[in-house]
Amino acid sequence: MIKNGHHATNDQQDDAGCKPGGSVSSPEKRKRVVRLWCDGCYDMVHYGHSNQLRQAKAMGDYLIVGVHTDAEISKHKGPPVFTQEERYKMVRAIKWVDEMVEGAPYVTTLETLDKYNCDFCVHGDDITLTVDGKDTYEEVKREGRYRECKRTQGVSTTDLVGRMLLMTKAHHSNMDNPDYQQHTDNFGKGPKGHSPWTGVSQFLQTSQKIIQFASGKEPQPGDTIIYVAGAFDLFHIGHVDFLEMVYKQAERPYVIVGLHFDQEVNRYKGKNYPIMNIHERTLSVLACRYVSEVVIGAPYAVGKDLLDHFKEPKKRGVFRTVDSGNSLTTDDIVQRIIENRLQFEARNQKKEAKEMAVIEAMKRKEQQEQKEGADQEAL
Secondary structure, X not given: OEEOOOOOOHHHHOOOOOOOOOOOOOOOOXXXXXXXXXXXXXXXXXXXXXXXXHHHHOOOOEEEEEEOOHHHHHHHOOOOOOOHHHHHHHHHOEOOOOEEEEOOOOOOOHHHHHHOOOOEEEEEOOOOEOOOOOEOOHHHHHOOOEEEEOOOOOOOHHHHHHHHXXXXXXXXXXXXXXXXXXXXXXXXXXXXXXXXXXXXXXXXXXXXXXXXXXXXXXXXXXXXXXXXXXXXXXXXXXXXXXXXXXXXXXXXXXXXXXXXXXXXXXXXXXXXXXXXXXXXXXXXXXXXXXXXXXXXXXXXXXXHHHHHHOOOOOOOOOOOOOOXXXXXXXXXXXXXXXXXXXXXXXXXXXXXXXXXXXXXXXXXXXXXXXXXXXXXXXX
């Protein structure tokens, strides 16, 4: 079992991932609260987004996350998969987020940081561009109010959409399948090469990553232990609504989520499910503020051993069915992607073309600086 917690702990501040000199955290106690700003689309929220926010929170005390509107995203990137209301709720459910701002501007400015009394903003070590190809963090970088954290390798919205469109099980084990590679090339590769920020890489789970997401809190006397189980694939707003309702079933809930192994999920769902493997689904669920603990590889049928472990809830008459009020399923999300496949492919190729243009410009600038340096030495 993996024990989680509703709030970040000091133990989670290791591996903040910031570049040298990038974090204001220190072993000494700070005299004031350090307020942080993150912003983004947070479309199809996955554990990569959560890991960025975890790292950001470790750099200070109070994390504010701004989420862009559908209109802003459509203007600069292309149509989002989820609506702004769905994305707002998903971000609020991430346990490292202290406050969420709706309709945050796409370009991050000093005015925004000052408005919310933030010391600096935090973003991953990739690049975000406007419709005109400009760095959205240019102003705050110039003024020294920008910090970077590590981008999570092995997951991206591009990759997840590609998995959904390619109805095979290649992503369950490896990504060397030729069909999968061809598909991801079509989806996340522009005509002039491959951007390191848009594309697919393989996710490798480590015990350290799980420890960073989990806080190890034990249930306390007076807590009500609640067990739920399922695939929780492509962790989405339907899951969040359900877990929130479960959390509200008691005054002091301790929610344990059982996750089925990939083979088990594929047995009862078929096709190329689960879209996310067991390791990815574990991190996605651990990031939710309503979850206290995760059982990796929970049985599909709740047998005697599990009932004994959880004090035999059915026999005690405390087994409940909870209606989340949200009918969204993983199948519905896949259908959204399939129906808008060409739009999403065009969106990603356009995004990558802008990134490649920036990379080429950076290379030319570096070569020019090296040439000027060589000329100076020659003198």
